[in-house]
Amino acid sequence: MEPIEEELEDEAALELPSEPMKLNMGPSHPAMHGTIRMVLDLDGEIIQEVDVQPGYLHRGFEKSCERGTWQQVYPYADRLNYVSPMLNNVGFSLAAEKLLGITVPERCQYYRVILGELARIADHLTCNGAGAMELGAFTPFLWCLKVRDWVWDILEKETGARMTHSFGRIGGMARPPTATLKEDVRALLPEIEKVLMEVETMLLRNRIFLDRMQGVGILTKELALDAGVTGPMLRSTGVDYDVRKAHPYLVYDRFDFDVPIGHDGDNYDRFLVRTEEMRQSCRILAQACDQMPDDGPINVDDPRVMLPEKHAVYTTIEATIAHFKLVMEGIKIPPGEVYSYTEAGNGELGFYLVSDGSGTPYRVRCRPPCFINLAICRDMLLGEMVADIIPTFGSVNMIGGECDR
Amino acid sequence: MPTFKLNGQDLAYQPGDTIIRAAWRAGIEIPHYCWHPGLSVAANCRMCLVEVKSGRPMMLPILQWDAKKNEYVEATKPKLVPACQQAVTDGLEVTSQSDQVKQAQASVQEFLLLNHPVDCPICDQAGECKLQDYWLAHQTKLKRKATEPVHKVKGVRFGPTIVYDGERCVMCTRCVRFNEEVVKDPVLDMRERGNVNEIVLSPGRELDHKYSLMNEHVCPVGALTSRDFRFKARVWFLKAAPSVCGGCATGCNDFIDFDPRTQEVQRLRPRDNESVNQYWMCDDGMMSYRRFHEDRVRLGRVRMGAEFTDVAPTAALKEAAGLLAAAKEGGRKLGVVLSAQHASEDNFVLARLARDVLGASAVYLAAQGGWDGDAILRDADNNPNRAGATAVAAQHGFASLGTTETLLGDVAAGRIGVVLALGWASKESSTELAGLGRVPMISFTSNEGALPSVATVVVPVAVHAEMYGTFTNRAGLAQQFKRAVHPPPGIKPAWEALLDLARALGANLNLGKLEDVRRALPASPPPAQPAATA
């Protein structure tokens, strides 16, 4: 720093001249969720330039998919957005089924909606809870995680795993729903609402929380659209776009639910949109539980796609052959390419699949919503303070597994 | 060229073709079990039924279930014909995709699996079984029969090489026809009828002729399996490399099936080549893969007096270079032995080395002594590349090639003072070759044998499954083969090892790459009269 030479008349006019400072934030920083590096140019506390560098969690998802069967993509897909793996399972199933040209039975569609909405609630709870915690509010975080555990209890009962379920199948689901599914979900819904209310009571009139959320990390509508932003982040800017409403898939057109939108596109709006979306998910869950048939097939009836029943594999040659062919060679998806999209926790989760007619995917491209959302993180941060990075980055909800693949 | 229409596509055919053969020529598969391009037509599996649309197709009256009326109604359907038996005529219109055909295929498939045991997990054919491929492609429904299947004999030893499983058999009679028509030894036949039908041996006989292993490969299902390959590997783990059999001078085209994880060759399998081996191979040829792993020389060897010391391949090579340099200084005459067992590339580099660097006095050709040939495939000369080695020698001006016998004489008479030999094969046994031990001898060899046993220095090299190379067969056809497995660590193909030797002697042959060697190889002579194959 240069020494101050000139005489100053008024002390209030004193400005400390400073050179821009380089600061590395991450990749090993608690608020960077472990996987992002930001190279900051700081003028005092003000961010002049920021280079967001993802890639620290790159595992080669797309390359790995090109070496197994179509069915073997599921475990990889689970690990994309590992906070809501069921939504990835559903997204990939729908993409592969679109390429195959099949539709799963109605009961399965409801089942996918229920499991998917539960996963969405878990996703939003994590984002909002962690966001609050990073601003010092630890109690709401624990409350949110408590509810997430209840959600996971249901998912565990259904799929056998709390997080990486690998429960989807091309043409159906691994198992039919348990007998207690509806009962469990119905019992959980009021509990979720209750905790959401408690969390809001804790935060929404809290000065610390409001000061760091309101008017911080503003994203404009035009930029969001141009950059391809989707999900709660886009809706917080006031754009009414939810894949479930705009391009209904599964049975989403049969439910009565609203798409919450924000106004300012700041962190506060993103928080509110996510909270409201959880309430809407609860509405969908209640309706889905009412509408879902109690019996009927879950899987499509086509031995070229679905594995046969285990007892048949052991006793009949036909099922043995079907099992053998599907496991050893995989489902033969006819040549073609499709782009299929669903609404995941962070926005539009797209799969662009190319098949060459063999049992191995030729190309599996995942359009990761948070990678595309993160791309304009720079614009949201310029001119803000260093401390604002934490709530802003938190409300973008970058999930390393999905962003870096 | 006359044409006909198959599924709307114009296909050329040759006069006398059946529908299935004309389609096969065009690379289109009509599903079939009993038809084989090299065998007569039996038309007993009924899988290849197709609908002939041109002319006046015969219509059969049938009763068809009408779900709306909830009763059977009268209808007609075209009579289907077996594509393996129906000759093609000009402008014939055939479809193999109509509903009637699909229904027929599904019914045949259901029928063939009626009594099939749940054997896939323990069956060696799994993965290359037509029952599996066709079920998923042409039926996909469970069978309607719920009763206990008919049980038949299992695991019957048909001979030293083949085991029969009656329950898996689909009675296509390909094996019966193969033994009768190709081998002319009708040792198999069919007994009984209906669902107790089975394949049996002729009384008092065994399946023990020289082509018995081919029965495994003509069998479309897992009924006949090879005792050698049984339970050794699962085919979906294996990769194949197109190669040429090293068993005899016929040069049958084969696939080397190997496990890429263990780098082990598991079997040889015939590869179609109508001008060489058609679709067949002999037992000895198919079993010659054992030489890739058995009796291998994996380390270099140096002899001190009567004692052998194992050394690294590079050390053996250095020793060999020293020996040759000393011999040259001492003015000892060099004899070079080419090998009829090695690829032309190996022989070429050795001949080039002998002429340009070492100044060899005489060149010999080592070869195995021959076996019993026949008129089907087996040549009396059981060396794969005698023609190639001879051509390479002639190219380098070594017109008269001695044999190992004349080499013995020359060494005894003192006309040769040092020997550089390629390969393990020789007509004589190691005791007969003991006379060579009197002079320093270097052996480049892949396997143990008479030549390495009398050598002073042994340098290990790759077998032909471990290299890219060329064999010239008895008809003068030069056939290239590809590498299947990697050589053991430190071991190179003979031509590369010989180039290393030249480098150690301070010479540069300007042959760094396989392309360089292949470009310099003699053009294959005009093929002689192709040998008669059955």
Added chain:
Amino acid sequence: MSAKILARLQAQFGARILSTSSFRGDDTAVVAAKDWREVALFLKTDAETALDHFTDLTAVDYPEREPGLPRFDVLVHARSMRKGHRFTLKTRVRDGESLDSLLPVWRGADWTERECFDMFGIVFRGHPDLRRILMYPEFTGHPLRKDYPIERVQPLVKYRDEDNIEKLAPFGPEEGQPFARIDWQARLLGEDLQVAPALAVQQGQKHNTSETSATQKGAPLPAEIPGKA
């Protein structure tokens, strides 16, 4: 739904739209690399197409294409917020050929083009900051090309050299259960032959079983020599 877009494009650009397709409801148009940015800009700004919402930009590698066709497909998906329709624009570029950046058209092309460059080595002309994004700068090669071996590792820090620890590449054609697994390096050399016929057909080979092979009639193997021998 968006067949209108195809008609609109064809009316505007005529023969410069090389081909169009509609598969399972996805409408796609293929344009030459030189028309890439112009057509994209039209799609965004035209009142009828109005594809203002960027969706995704990616590429596919087809190394086995016949020589006349370029190796890479580059695609951009976009949707219209007002009209609610979606569209895919595709172009083809050769290896080493560069393509106009779409960054002036859609802001979303920024990171997605960087990823394309990182994964496929496609250079976008006019992109101000074309760096690797998911891989590190020291990385060599482009991992999503089919000829990049999946088992290759390029650790920045060398693996520890310790006894009794086997340091194997995480993947490889020789690892685990190679059901239906394609060894692209060998396949591009014509050497990845499956024994199981169904797998062979699936991997784009002709039948290689004995009696169904109509491929090897009376000819020795072609004299091509794979890479280093």
